[in-house]
Amino acid sequence: xxxxxxxxxxxxxxxxxxxxxxxxxxxxxxxxxxxxxxxxxxxxxxxxxxxxxxxxxxxxxxxxxxxxxxxxxxxxxxxxxxxxxxxxxxxxxxxxxxxxxxxxxxxxxxxxxxxxxxxxxxxxxxxxxxxxxxxxxxxxxxxxxxxxxxxxxxxxxxxxxxxxxxxxxxxxxxxxxxxxxxxxxxxxxxxxxxxxxxxxxxxxxxxxxxxxxxxxxxxxxxxxxxxxxxxxxxxxxxxxxxxxxxxxxxxxxxxxxxxxxxxxxxxxxxxxxxxxxxxxxxxxxxxxxxxxxxxxxxxxxxxxxxxxxxxxxxxxxxxxxxxxxxxxxxxxxxxxxxxxxxxxxxxxxxxxxxxxxxxxxxxxxxxxxxxxxxxxxxxxxxxxxx
Amino acid sequence: xxxxxxxxxxxxxxxxxxxxxxxxxxxxxxxxxxxxxxxxxxxxxxxxxxxxxxxxxxxxxxxxxxxxxxxxxxxxxxxxxxxxxxxxxxxxxxxxxxxxxxxxxxxxxxxxxxxxxxxxxxxxxxxxxxxxxxxxxxxxxxxxxxxxxxxxxxxxxxxxxxxxxxxxxxxxxxxxxxxxx
Numbered sequence: 001x002x003x004x005x006x007x008x009x010x011x012x013x014x015x016x017x018x019x020x021x022x023x024x025x026x027x028x029x030x031x032x033x034x035x036x037x038x039x040x041x042x043x044x045x046x047x048x049x050x051x052x053x054x055x056x057x058x059x060x061x062x063x064x065x066x067x068x069x070x071x072x073x074x075x076x077x078x079x080x081x082x083x084x085x086x087x088x089x090x091x092x093x094x095x096x097x098x099x100x101x102x103x104x105x106x107x108x109x110x111x112x113x114x115x116x117x118x119x120x121x122x123x124x125x126x127x128x129x130x131x132x133x134x135x136x137x138x139x140x141x142x143x144x145x146x147x148x149x150x151x152x153x154x155x156x157x158x159x160x161x162x163x164x165x166x167x168x169x170x171x172x173x174x175x176x177x178x179x180x181x182x183x184x185x186x187x188x189x190x191x192x193x194x195x196x197x198x199x200x201x202x203x204x205x206x207x208x209x210x211x212x213x214x215x216x217x218x219x220x221x222x223x224x225x226x227x228x229x230x231x232x233x234x235x236x237x238x239x240x241x242x243x244x245x246x247x248x249x250x251x252x253x254x255x256x257x258x259x260x261x262x263x264x265x266x267x268x269x270x271x272x273x274x275x276x277x278x279x280x281x282x283x284x285x286x287x288x289x290x291x292x293x294x295x296x297x298x299x300x301x302x303x304x305x306x307x308x309x310x311x312x313x314x315x316x317x318x319x320x321x322x323x324x325x326x327x328x329x330x331x332x333x334x335x336x337x338x339x340x341x342x343x344x345x346x347x348x349x350x351x352x353x354x355x356x357x358x359x360x361x362x363x364x365x366x367x368x369x370x371x372x373x374x375x376x377x378x379x380x381x382x383x384x385x386x
Numbered sequence: 387x388x389x390x391x392x393x394x395x396x397x398x399x400x401x402x403x404x405x406x407x408x409x410x411x412x413x414x415x416x417x418x419x420x421x422x423x424x425x426x427x428x429x430x431x432x433x434x435x436x437x438x439x440x441x442x443x444x445x446x447x448x449x450x451x452x453x454x455x456x457x458x459x460x461x462x463x464x465x466x467x468x469x470x471x472x473x474x475x476x477x478x479x480x481x482x483x484x485x486x487x488x489x490x491x492x493x494x495x496x497x498x499x500x501x502x503x504x505x506x507x508x509x510x511x512x513x514x515x516x517x518x519x520x521x522x523x524x525x526x527x528x529x530x531x532x533x534x535x536x537x538x539x540x541x542x543x544x545x546x547x548x549x550x551x552x553x554x555x556x557x558x559x560x561x562x563x564x565x566x567x
Contacts (some may be wrong), residue, residue, distance in 0.1 A: 106486075203414035211411035219404035220397065229409055233420060236412070240421035241521070245487065245537025266505045306399055314403070318447050321400045338395045341401055362522060371393050 025035035025293060059094050065351050070354075082138070085122040089115045089141055096148060100187060100249035108249065109149065116145040123158070136162050136169055150191030150248075152199040181205045187248035207236065210253050217257055220337050221264045223326040235260035257342065270328035332367040339364050425509065425518045426561070435472070436516050438524040439465045441560050442474045463513075464495065464559040467528070468503070477559055479530070487543040491534045493524070495561070502530050506561040510542075513556050524561075 086298040096111030119142035126135050146155035158176055163170045170179070177183045179199050189209075192202035214235060218228035238245070238259050246252075309317060327334055335353075338344045346360040353360065412420075425432035442463035464477040481492035495502075509521040522536035538546070546556070 007562070198414075198418065200414040200418075203417065207411045207414065207417060212405040212408045215408035216401045216405035219407075220401060225407070228404070233412060233417070236417050237421040238523075240417060240422070242537050246541070266523070317396075318400060318403055321396055336397065340397050368393050375393075375396070 082122050082125055085118050085125070086138065086141070089119045089122065089145065092118065093141075093145060093148070100148075102247060103247060105247050105249065112148040116142065116149050116151065119145050119305055120154075124162075136166060136174075139165075140178070142176055147178065147184065147188040148191065148248075150188075150193075150195045150199075152192045152195075152202060182208075186252045190246050190248040190250075190252055193240075194243050194248070196244075198243060200239070203240075206252070210256055213253060214256050214260060217337065217341060218260055218264070220325060220341065221261065221330075221333060223322045223333075231260055231264055234263050238263065256341075261338070265330070265334060320378040323378060324371045327374050328367055328370055328375055332363055332370070335360060335363045336367040336371070395453065408434050423509075423518065423521060427543045428546075432518070434542070435465055435467065436511060438472060438474065438503055439463060439511065439560060440516065442476070442558070444476045459544065462493070462555045462559055464561055466495070466506075466561045466563070475561075477561075479551060479555055482549065483554075484538070484543060484547055484549070487538045487540065489522075489534070489536045489538050489543075491524075491536075492527070492531060493534070493559075494531045497530045502526055503563040506532060506563055508532075508534055509560040509562070510557045511560060513558050 092111045092115035096108045096115060099105075100108035101109060119138070122138050123142050139158050143155045143158040143162070146152070146158060155178065159175065162175065169175050173245050181189075182205055184202070186206070186209075189202045189206040192199035193206060211274070214232045216229055218231040218235075219225065222228045222231055235256055239256065246255075285325065308318075325336075328336065335349055338349050338352075339346070346364065347357045350357045352359040409534045410467055434497040442465065445462040446461050460479050461476045462479060464474050466473040475496045475498075477496070478494045479491065480494055481490065483490045503526065505523055505525045507521055509525045510519040511517070512519055518535065519542050520539055524532035527533045549556075
């Protein structure tokens with residue numbers, strides 16, 4: 001009898017999970033249900049091919065089947081089930097990440113949710129007495145998938161369970177990213193904000209992460225501290241009202257900046273249409289400048305090295321830049337920010353404005369010329385002080 | 387010592403300075419409060435506006451006779467709300483398309499109501515139940531014509547998925563001007 005147990009143990013060493021995995025997967029498979037055969041190829045556990053198996057293994061399996069002590073079979077079966085589930089979970093997580101990166105959020109969420117359901121199942125099936133590292137790993141995978149779906153409360157629950165099993169995991173690198181919300185990648189934070197109700201801590205983290213950059217852009221557009229603050233808040237409000245449509249895999253910072261710019265542009269659209277110079281201005285700006293000078297027009301020898309400026313001079317220079325920006329039309333200001341702060345090409349800006357690339361290039365040059373004129377007129381003060 | 391500084395560099399320097407001077411970010415609770423839909427913030431005003439909206443009569447014959455309106459355009463009862471003023475109006479849906487949950491819509495406002503506002507916050511009210519469905523921003527494209535691009539709530543997208551521009555629209559509109567916040 002002892003020899004039989006020995007053989008059984010050998011079988012689990014030589015063929016970890018293979019045959020049993022297929023049977024188990026077909027019993028438990030799928031996003032929780034449904035056979036493994038229903039999953040995409042890459043999510044399927046390698047099936048045991050009887051014909052291709054080495055003769056030694058075939059012999060061992062037949063011996064195992066013949067003796068198959070019931071208690072041992074249960075142990076092997078549970079372990080195999082978990083291994084199977086884990087593999088399926090990993091494959092679903094990879095598919096979800098791929099779909100999310102491709103911008104297909106509906107598919108991504110399906111994969112992540114299926115993965116999370118399986119991971120949660122694996123957590124339940126993992127025996128409490130099983131080895132701690134194995135159980136922790138199952139919990140960690142489940143927690144990450146919960147965050148991929150925006151299920152923050154579930155992730156926190158799983159994390160606490162892990163910390164209860166092993167207090168030292170609270171300080172381990174494996175759990176560091178899950179533990180610290182500030183370290184969460186944008187997709188986790190955005191997924192948490194999309195949900196109803198949105199997770200407050202995730203929203204705080206997301207707002208903190210991008211507030212300064214958003215405010216800076218709004219300051220360049222509005223040239224006014226208070227208006228910049230209002231515009232930045234409006235951009236957030238707009239995003240939160242439509243938060244169900246947010247794409248966790250998208251470029252959130254760029255989206256935020258675009259919303260702010262669109263809000264600002266909409267607010268100035270009427271003024272631009274009705275402005276006394278509007279029509280003349282538009283026609284002249286549509287002309288292409290024939291000069292070959294670069295887009296960055298260097299100021300003459302009028303400004304000192306920025307690094308050497310004192311605090312007071314920096315304040316004055318900031319005011320001069322604000323005044324110069326404020327003297328531009330809203331449209332020129334926006335194009336300048338898009339070109340030099342966002343780094344958009346003239347072709348990309350042209351697409352947004354429904355103009356030709358040459359027109360936008362002309363607008364940029366015009367904006368630079370006007371900035372230069374205003375700064376030159378004002379910078380005497382800075383230069384003298386410097 | 388003076389050096390030549392490209393304007394691009396000046397802009398970046400100004401941006402960095404603005405970022406450094408940024409006020410503290412608003413807390414999540416504050417943002418969520420600001421983002422609450424207006425009908426939840428001012429339920430009394432909403433009820434009153436819906437009541438007025440219910441009084442708007444739109445005649446298909448009238449709409450079809452309007453020379454500026456397309457033959458396929460379906461009139462929709464609308465209420466234009468500007469600071470302290472309300473106007474009963476009709477809007478014609480010129481284009482209506484739903485892909486997934488994305489609604490793209492073009493509508494023309496009855497030009498009898500004064501100036502063309504640069505943008506409206508458009509609140510869609512269920513015609514049958516007077517329940518607010520969602521709101522989105524529409525921006526002026528040409529004279530009295532507005533474009534709207536919105537992500538629909540799941541249930542609305544499911545209900546409207548098969549709708550065509552020639553169908554009778556199951557909503558009425560409250561158009562609020564100057565509401566960016």
